[in-house]
Amino acid sequence: MSVKETAQEVLKKIGGSKNVESVTHCVTRLRFVLRDFSLPNKEEVASIDGVISVIEQGGQYQVVIGNKVSEVYDEVLKELDGSDPTDKIESKAHHKSLFDKFTAMISGIFMPVMGAMAGSGMIKGVLAILTITNLLSEESGTYIILYGLSNAFFYFMPVILGASAAKYFKMDIFVGAVLGAALIYPTFIPFASEGELSFLGISVNMMDYTSTVFPVIVAVWFASKVNMIAEKFMPKDLKFLLVPAIVLLISVPVTLIVIGPIITLLSNVLADAVNAIYNFSPALAGAVIGGPWILMVMFGLHWAFIPIFIANMASQGYDPMMGLLLANQFAMAGATIAVGIKTKNDKLKALSLSTGVTTLFGISEPALYGVLLPNKKPLIAAIIGGSFGGVIAGIANTVQYSFGGSGLLGIPLIINTSGIDNGFYGGIASQIVGFIVGFALTYTWGFKEKSTVDSDDYSGNNTLLNTKINVNDILSGEVVALSEVPDKVFSEGLMGQGLAVIPNDGKVYAPFDGVVTMIFPTKHAIGLTSSDGIELLIHVGVDTVELNGVGFKSFVASDQKISKGDLLLEIDLAVLKQSNFQIITPILITNPDKFSKVSHENNNLILAN
Template sequence: MSKKYESLAKSIADKVGGSENVETLAHCQTRMRFVLHDNSKADKEGIKNLDGVANVIESGGQFQVVIGTHVEQVYEEVTKFISPNLDEEPVQEDNRNLFNRLIDFISGTFSPVIPAISGAGMVKALLALLVLFNVVSGDSQTYYVIDFMADAVFYFLPVFLAYTAASKLKCSPYLAVALAGILLHPNFSALVEEGEAVSVFGIPMELATYSTSVIPILLIVFAQKYIEGFARRITPDAVKIVIVPMITIFVTGLIGLLILGPIGSYAGNYLADGFEAMQNYGPWLPPTLIGAFLPVMVIFGLHHSVAPLGFMQLAAFGYEGIFGPGAMVSNIAMGVSVLVVSLRTQKQSEKQLATANGITGLMGVTEPALYGVALPKRYPLIASIIGGGFGGLYAGIVSTVRFGTGSSGLPAIPLYIGEDITNVINIAIALVIAAVISAILTYVLSFRFEKNQEVNESESKEVTLEGTIVSSPVAGELLPMSEVKDEAFASEALGKGFAIEPTEGTVVAPFDGKIATVFPSKHAIGLVSDTGMELLIHVGLNTVELNGQYFESFVEAEQPVKKGQMLLKFELDKIREAGYTTQIPVVVTNTLQYSEFELLNEGETSTEDPVLKVEV
């Protein structure tokens, strides 16, 4: 595949002015988006005339090369010829409120570290199993070595968080790691051990232990962002490479040791005291709330802001009961509920989907089950919320904790092995409670929500050999493609179709088929109908620049969908307030395979109204 686009990619790279003229490069669903140092150096007409380029548009400070739905393959080839700042997005004003920005920061900081923390947790679980079965003695050198191997991630947690936080805040991750190294340096640890008063430039320095800590390094990296930025602005280009790091490490390091580190340490201690109080006086509450409402939290992305509390508790005490037990019973409840759906539904396609997603849910990954089955059908979601809540209540009452982090599914049971198997027994009972209640409720509710009638093979999938009817995926005003305020769509260079000026922020499937792709920024979805039509639904113009802000997707690639099934939601007013055009082009990307296109409606349209008929 790469050879197919190599020549085109090289021509594009040459005609935009080469690497030295490219400041940043990104791509969306249909086009590559260059930010060039000098647009006049780019051969716009030359690129437009290349075989494989649909159009070239200069808009919003970007030089946009319209390729089509195979843009990702072309982009991968272009990056072989253009090197600077490829992963750097053009700086956009952040219009999100403080709460949303905080959740995004926490998620972006902790998510990349989760594999390392999970791996370390599973090593601890393996070690516990080895001790339980008398393979390894708890006082042996083997135990000692494996134990510090597992603890290394937690001890050096400030280093990991320094890198990810700096990457999120777009300052130097390597300088951030250097600042974390200051907190963990053996000489500083020796000062802490000695406990004697220490001062720097006559200012007393609080001696605190920063290994396994979280808050101090986050505060320090936040300060680094501004100190490093200031240093870059005041330093001549000729000496930036040495002066900026010097100022950043010296100034931020001192501020960190003298002010921010101690503040973060005190905050962490208070947080740890809160965890301990919760564990002593109200251990039932967090697992109950997480067990019941984790699916709702996942829908709104709030789980990203709660899970790190469990990591902090684990780093502080060596165990955690805030997030893990509740998440585990919730996931099992979801998996069981969806498996019961597979037994109750009469539609073969739904049986297959529910069976696969239910098993995946039991393994700890519930998004496919949630978005593919539970949310569209509603009743398994209700059952899993109730079952997960009761399972979490039991886990909390008996103070169930885990001693490592990993997936919150059946493979994670060894994480609950401590000095004895009490926690394993308790989590097993909690899982049984969640599973049984969820299964019974799902079964009972299915009599009300499921249609108990046989669906013949011929009736379950209608095949229209003459063409396809496309229904409206969005409520709003139907527009001809020529009225779209984007040359690439309006000229039908990407394919024929129609557009909608939306009045609501919900997109549904316009036919039966499957999801071909969901772009990471969630602003565009590609589908393939059961009759072979390839369709692109693109919400707004240039909305890729929002990087997923104001969008929420409910499907994933290769997922089967039914006509009318919810695909995504978007905050229409906020997108308009941010200055973006909200027209939604709906494009048949395999236009050349069809001979006739007929718009069946005009003016106002509702979701599922037939709007386009195509003939082969």
């Protein structure tokens, strides 16, 4: 499928161009804000050729594409340009928590400018290398120009973020830029240290807002509310001239007098709290944040830290927390490459080795969502590797002096302009340790090749058979191949080998004597272990975890002993169907490596010694 066809299919499956409120993209994913989040079928979108995965987080519908994301994005924009932007559809409320709204706002404002910020940071890193190696003098005109170029983004950040925030809050972007420019107007800055200004007799506690984040974002949000009121009451013929004037006349003084000082104070308190945790024990902070940062990125929680990192760089010239994160990319790369080396599956081998290499250069999402997450244990290994590396970075007091790339591209960013120091060597060591731990844990513990299920493998020689499980003894319904499940994690056998049932009865029974090893709080999945060591997973439906237990009733608990024929679960299939969830239920042997052969015949799973 071509990138154009992929873009067209994505738009079609998410509800069409009329359902798109906005779209941006990062290194590997399209990030949609939809008018109606209930329209897309997650499984259908994820099954499109060219789509790796679908994630809903932070108020965004994220379609993971991989290396061709920019090409698909361009085609999406072409398709959207053909739609009438005034043709609205009635949208349903998409309920989000306050934190989700905050992360959606931060990501929506920062994502369009991340490229310019990362590029500026990389130039800073290269300049540090050139000056340390004496290839370029700080007194030379070349250095001065390149330094100004690399620092321009950060110095004028309120202007750039003002424009981006205005776009996010649906206001004239140039008014947002002017508001940001007013905060750092050269005449104002000296008063931040020399004395107070007054406006209409009101004292202004002037501050230096260069390189700041939150003051301008809150200011533009306030300005958008003023703009909305002004647009509503201003005569149409006067809007073009008077609305921007009114917005600026009200917003700039209010920001300088009220918003700026308050938000700056709160930002400093937040930054001080984060730094206090680091200062308590850099090594402990490295262990706690270094590896789990992978999970924070998965759930979009990392956006909450970006303004803190920027504030540290503005006030200190560096950020200590980012130095703890150097190892997690290498740990993911190590774990992914280990899978590629160990697997005999040609498709998984090619995916693992290629995405493992790209992860070394900071492009980790294809590896994360295509290899690590589906196999689980390699993801755990990567997290452990990232934490071990974080400890090394914490002990060495590794810090980062600018924003930019990650992985190998992050190395220039930890170079102190005063010269190579222990922090630099510690950062390199942390990456090496992260890679080695991630690789070693995955190769020795985190990945075992799964047996292939094939009905043709069944020899019919019952003397070789240890156990036969009829899946209809577990769940009544139509038995189908695992490949019919519209979820790659199950259909490609990444979770285990087995069959699937399209149920006509919502009762789930135990197929053998054993114990309940796991039952999800949402009751949509249950794990069993038989008395002779068979590990079985019953996963009712696809993505039914999102129902939070609605429509499910369990009759057993974790660690409870069971006998063959015991009722385990009862599912209201009507609830699942009404909520547009697939009811097809994978039934998997999750430890096929314990048997010489796992096969199936008719409705039976057959496990041979």
